[in-house]
Amino acid sequence: MTNIRVNLKKIVDKSYNIEIGRDLIHLLVSDLQNELVPNIKKIAIITDSKVKEIYGMQFLEILRSNDFECDIFSIPNGEISKTRETKIALEDQLISKGYGRDSCIIALGGGMISDLAGFLAGTFCRGIPYLIYSTTLLSAADASIGGKTGVDTPFATNLIGMFHQPQKVYIDLNTWNTLSVREFRSGLAETIKHACMADEEFFYYLERNMNLILIEDNLLLDSSVCEHIARKNCEIKYRIVEKDEEENNLRQILNLGHTAGRALETLSNYELLHGEAVVIGLVVQIFLANQLGYLPIEDLRRVLNLLLKAGFSIQYPPEIEFKTLIEKMYTDKKVRSGEIRFVLMEKIGQMMRFGEDSYSRVVTESEILQALHKMKVEING
Known part of the structure; x- marks a missing residue:
């Protein structure tokens, strides 16, 4: 018998910068001219049909006018396009256009595009660099940091993917002006989640300043508040x-609201936007955390009031049975040994810790059902 050990220890610096500002396309061009991504010959702009119409062709023209060889590749707008089939189609298009290892991808759009384009970049020619140019609050809050990429399946969201860090992220606050109220509010869900999870002072800031960014269905988008929100999302x-790049322990807390939320998003066939589903998942979690003796009732009320102030519907979708939701939760990536696990709030700005390296705990079906019934009675009436 022969035994061969292959030692492949390697230290890689995967650090990158995030630029928050307005009209950042010219900074992106300057960065490329100064070889932010060295030795590239071709640039592929990956976007969706909606963003292409607003920004895509302008991006293409500016890059080409600065002597970059590039093409734009567009997919239909919406989470329903974030599939393995879409990724395969994009790969075939890149190959047909002569893209190879000397290429770079720019993910122009929201979280769906950065998830898909990042996964594409991570596997194309065994990995090519990519940049994120965020055009939504949801992307700025959720997808711009961490390197999580992936696609959805009929069984669950983001079930197939990888960690692949971008070279740089650009958060262009001007693009928020073109968002619908519903799209902007979807991004606020992740923003409120971050405050609930790790920063009580930021939660208080949102309570005091929500009416400076939107009132009912009117976007106000106060400049200083928007910039503060973008920065705090990134900092948190x-x-x-x-501390935990690949979700071995602490990073589990970023799933706050997602165990039920992702399941609801899938069950709604993506009729619920990501943030809308996460909000309902967050509400499920606060009722569960309170029921288990962790989250004080006064904090539960503050979370509900802030969600209502932001204009969210916090009612459980009546068309989705509790049993169906719980069955779908078993496809969550945190499930271990066939048991559903939740991350749970201890108070606003702090998560429960269960042991030295665990921020989630097993929750039984009966405990989830009890919390769902209480939530329905108190909110749906």
Whole structure:
């Protein structure tokens, strides 16, 4: 018998910068001219049909006018396009256009595009660099930090993917002006989640300043508040990802609201936007955390009031049975040994810790059902 050990120890610096500002396309061009991504010959702009119409062709023209060889590849707008089939189609298009290892991808759009384009970049020619140019609050809050990429399946969201860090992220606050109220509010869900999870002072800031960014169905988008929100989202998520890049322990808390939320998103056939589903998942979690003796009732009320102030519907979708939701939760990535696990709030700004390296705990079906019934009675009436 022969035994061969292959030692492949390697230290790689995967650090990158996040730029928050307005009209950042010219900074992106300057970065490329100064070889932010060295030795590239071709640039592929990956976007969706909606963003292409607003920004895509302008991006293409600016890059080409600065002597970059590039093409734009567009997919239909919406989470329903984030599939393995879409990724295969994009790969075939890149190959047919002569893209190879000397290529770079720019993910122009929201979280769906950065998830898909990042996964594409991570596997194309065994890995090519990519940049994120965020055009939504949801992307700025959720997808711009951490390197999580992936696609959805009929069984669950983001079930197939990888960690692949971008070279740089650009958060262009001007693009928020073109969002619908519903799209902007979807991003607020992740923002409120971050405050609930790790920063009580930021939660208080949102309570005091929500009416400066939107009132009912009117976007106000106060400049200083928007910039503060973008920065705080990045700071909170960065602190967590820096300590746990690949979700071995601490990073589990970023799934706050997602265990039920992702299941609801899938069950709605993506009629619920990601943030809308996460909000309902967050509400499920606060009722569960309170029921288990962790989250004080006054904190539960504050979370509900902030969600209502932001204009969210916090009612459980009546068309989705509790049993169906719980069955779908078993496809969650945190499930271990066939048991559903939740991350749970201890108070606003702090998560429960269960043992030295675990921020989630097993929750039984009966405990989930009890919390769902209480939530329905108190909110749906």
